[in-house]
Amino acid sequence: MKTLSTTSGRLVRILLAVGISAGVAAADAVYTYTGNPFNVVEAGEGCPSRCSVTVTIDLSSPLSDNMPLTSITPAFFSITDGVTTIDSTDAYFASGTPVIEFSTNGSGQILTWDVAIATLAGYISIETRNIPSGYGVIDQSYNGSLSNVTFIESDPGTWTEGISAAPEPCTLLLLGAGLLGIAGFTRNRSSQL
Secondary structure, three states, X not given: OHHHHHHHHHHHHHHHHHHXXXXXXXXXXXXXXXXXXXXXXXXXXXXXXXXOOEEXXXXXXXXXXXXXXXXXXXXXXXXXXXXXXXXOOOOXXXXXXXXXXXXXXXXXXXXXXXXXXXXXXXXXXXXXXXXXXXXXXXXXXXEOOOOOEEEEEOOOOEEEEEEOOOOOHHHHHHHHHHHHHHHHHHHHHHHHO
């Protein structure tokens, strides 16, 4: 009996030491864009009283400081105009999409961007662009054809950066140590009966 509890105690101490020394895992960076309400809504668009572009981009690490306009491949993305949502799990993208490009300032905050994502099914395209010397500053949505366009020009929304919740290695090791402790206690208790 004493051997089992001594071995379990050593195992728990080792797992705790490894868990504490493992440190914090690198978390994903999540960027969220909130656009301003469209001020031009074409007939037949079915837009509720307030439509705007909202984007979520999940990257494995934060954008670097002073980055020139660079194409990004996110772990996950989602874009909506308030009616239709397109995300990275949708299988039917039009040729050349998604376009996801960013430039940043010295603090890694997004300065300019080009996010344009379209599907082949019914040709739906949702875009947000803030490249004054290029495409201009516009949030827009095409739904079905280029004649059904909703948009807002010259009034870009804002990007915020967050961190996705990912368990740290020491949390997982502490959980494992706790489960082993409970298993050892239960086994020790049942052998005494």
